[in-house]
Amino acid sequence: MRADARRNYQLILTEAAAAFAERGLDTSLEDIARRASISIGTLYRHFPTRHALLDAVLGDRLRQLATARPQHGDADGTLTDWLGHFVAEATAYRGLAETVLAALADPDSRLHASCLAMHDTAAHLLRDAQQHGTIRSDVHIDDLLLLATALAWSAEHRPGQPADRLSNLLVDGLRRR
Amino acid sequence: MRADARRNYQLILTEAAAAFAERGLDTSLEDIARRASISIGTLYRHFPTRHALLDAVLGDRLRQLATARPQHGDADGTLTDWLGHFVAEATAYRGLAETVLAALADPDSRLHASCLAMHDTAAHLLRDAQQHGTIRSDVHIDDLLLLATALAWSAEHRPGQPADRLSNLLVDGLRRR
DNA sequence: ACCTGAACACCGTTCAAGT
DNA sequence: ACCTGAACACCGTTCAAGT
Numbered sequence: 360m361r362a363d364a365r366r367n368y369q370l371i372l373t374e375a376a377a378a379f380a381e382r383g384l385d386t387s388l389e390d391i392a393r394r395a396s397i398s399i400g401t402l403y404r405h406f407p408t409r410h411a412l413l414d415a416v417l418g419d420r421l422r423q424l425a426t427a428r429p430q431h432g433d434a435d436g437t438l439t440d441w442l443g444h445f446v447a448e449a450t451a452y453r454g455l456a457e458t459v460l461a462a463l464a465d466p467d468s469r470l471h472a473s474c475l476a477m478h479d480t481a482a483h484l485l486r487d488a489q490q491h492g493t494i495r496s497d498v499h500i501d502d503l504l505l506l507a508t509a510l511a512w513s514a515e516h517r518p519g520q521p522a523d524r525l526s527n528l529l530v531d532g533l534r535r536r
Numbered sequence: 537m538r539a540d541a542r543r544n545y546q547l548i549l550t551e552a553a554a555a556f557a558e559r560g561l562d563t564s565l566e567d568i569a570r571r572a573s574i575s576i577g578t579l580y581r582h583f584p585t586r587h588a589l590l591d592a593v594l595g596d597r598l599r600q601l602a603t604a605r606p607q608h609g610d611a612d613g614t615l616t617d618w619l620g621h622f623v624a625e626a627t628a629y630r631g632l633a634e635t636v637l638a639a640l641a642d643p644d645s646r647l648h649a650s651c652l653a654m655h656d657t658a659a660h661l662l663r664d665a666q667q668h669g670t671i672r673s674d675v676h677i678d679d680l681l682l683l684a685t686a687l688a689w690s691a692e693h694r695p696g697q698p699a700d701r702l703s704n705l706l707v708d709g710l711r712r713r
Numbered sequence: 714a715c716c717t718g719a720a721c722a723c724c725g726t727t728c729a730a731g732t
Numbered sequence: 733a734c735c736t737g738a739a740c741a742c743c744g745t746t747c748a749a750g751t
Contacts, residue, residue, distance in 0.1 A: 364715060389743060398717045403745070460693050502705075509690040513682045516637050528679075532709030541734060566724060575736045580726070 368405050370395040376416045383453035384413060410462060411469040417455075420448060421473040426480065434492035438484045439530050442507055445477075446526065449511030456511040463504070478504060495535045503533075545582050547572040553593045561590060561631035587639060588646040594632075595650040597625060602653035611669035612707070615661045619684055619703050622654075626688030633688040640681070655681060672712045680710075 360368070374394040378386045388409065392399045406412035424444055449455040462470035463478060478500070485503050488494040506529055537545070551571040555563045565586065569576045583589035601621055626632040639647035640655060655677070662680050665671040683706055 361714060367716085387743060388745095399745085400718070400747085401716055404715070409744095505690045505694065506705075508693075509686040512689050513686040516685075517682065528683075528709040529706065530709075532705040532707075538733060544735085564724060565726095576726085577728085577737070578735055581734070586725095 364405075367395070367397050367401055370397060371402055371405060371412070372415055375412055379413075379416060379452055384458050385454050388412075408469055410458075413458065414470045414473055417452065418470070418473040421459075421470075421477050424448065424477050424480070434484075434487040434490070435494065435530070438488040438492070438494065439526065441481065441484050442510065442526055442530070445507050446511050446514045449508075450514045453515050456508040456515065459511075460505075460508050481507070493534045494530075495533055498533050506533075541582075544572070544574050544578055547574065548579055548582060548589070549592055552589055556590075556593060556629055559630075561629055561635050565589075585646055587635075590635065591647045591650055594629065595647070598636075598647075598650040598654050601625065602650075602657040611661075611664040611667070612671065615665040615669070615671070616703065616707055618658065618661050619687065619707070622684050623688050623691045623703065626685075627691045630692050633685040633692065636688075637682075637685050658684070670711045671707075672710055675710050683710075 371391065375391050378391050378394060382390075388402060389399055391412075392402045395402075402412075406415065424441070458470065459474050459477075462468040462474040465471060468474075481503060482500040485494065485498065485500055489496050489498070510526060510529060548568065552568050555568050555571060559567075565579060566576050568589075569579045572579075579589075583592065601618070635647065636651050636654075639645040639651040642648060645651075658680060659677040662671065662675065662677055666673050666675070687703060687706060
């Protein structure tokens with residue numbers, strides 16, 4: 360890669376990360392190009408789709424979320440923690456919940472792989488919590504992810520605190536009794 | 537109101553209802569105007585904001601949702617039914633969950649009153665279910681509405697059936713034990 | 714190889730000009 | 733009183749022309 364290209368690539372990444380954090384994942388791409396002082400055509404050359412840019416900015420975080428592993432020994436707690444991390448990510452980047460669902464449903468999305476990795480981790484944690492914790496055995500991974508994204512979505516609409524309360528409420532709903 | 541104006545008003549309403557149902561609440565207003573074969577200026581004259589048009593199309597349904605009243609005698613069941621109706625509305629009009637939250641938060645929205653009416657009904661049902669049912673006393677109406685809209689949002693992303701399952705799960709989470 | 718910016722299609726919103 | 737459509741500002745996306 361040519362030096363100027365590499366520089367532009369980094370510039371776009373930096374400004375995109377800031378713009379996504381400030382204005383949400385649906386910010387104008389033209390605005391990002393302006394902030395990076397490059398042409399819109401250059402942005403498209405490096406990132407042919409919005410999801411490609413999102414993957415470059417958020418892929419690591421999603422994959423990190425994917426490699427999160429038990430630390431409590433407590434399988435229920437591990438699942439709850441994961442939910443909390445996911446929700447935290449979503450409050451940092453408005454629109455993440457929507458985007459994750461879309462990327463999971465679309466195999467052609469450039470974000471698909473990262474989201475799938477996250478999906479698989481969640482499935483793993485769920486299985487653990489069902490076998491060694493108190494989560495109902497009839498909860499399906501798709502239910503959990505839908506729940507997680509719905510929770511994240513609601514957190515996006517709440518600058519306030521009660522994400523944890525809601526989160527606990529929901530996990531309670533998943534428990535066998 | 538002049539006869540042509542009245543006719544245009546109705547035309548817009550009809551096409552808007554169809555467009556909202558088909559393409560979601562964020563459909564292009566220009567598209568609605570085109571479908572109604574009137575000028576975009578005329579649409580704006582009758583409905584100065586998108587929320588004004590939404591209120592004309594959906595206000596009745598929201599208010600109907602507001603006047604839903606106990607029928608079971610069972611306070612928990614009444615609350616669950618209400619949730620179900622709300623979710624059904626949201627699956628019929630993609631974007632409703634988001635819009636309702638926005639309208640509730642914005643007193644200047646032309647949808648504010650209709651959503652407030654709904655809010656008040658939900659508060660009433662919640663109180664009943666806390667006093668005569670099994671819902672925890674520490675659940676706040678804002679929690680419930682956030683939950684309801686989150687549930688509706690998730691249903692929008694699921695052409696499938698499991699809205700009821702999730703709904704029951706969530707209500708379970710609200711129960712005292 | 715890579716960058717630029719014009720081009721096209723689309724939308725939200727306003728407003729002067731018409732009837 | 734009401735309607736029309738041009739006008740302006742904005743965006744997504746592509747591509748011919750430049751270096």
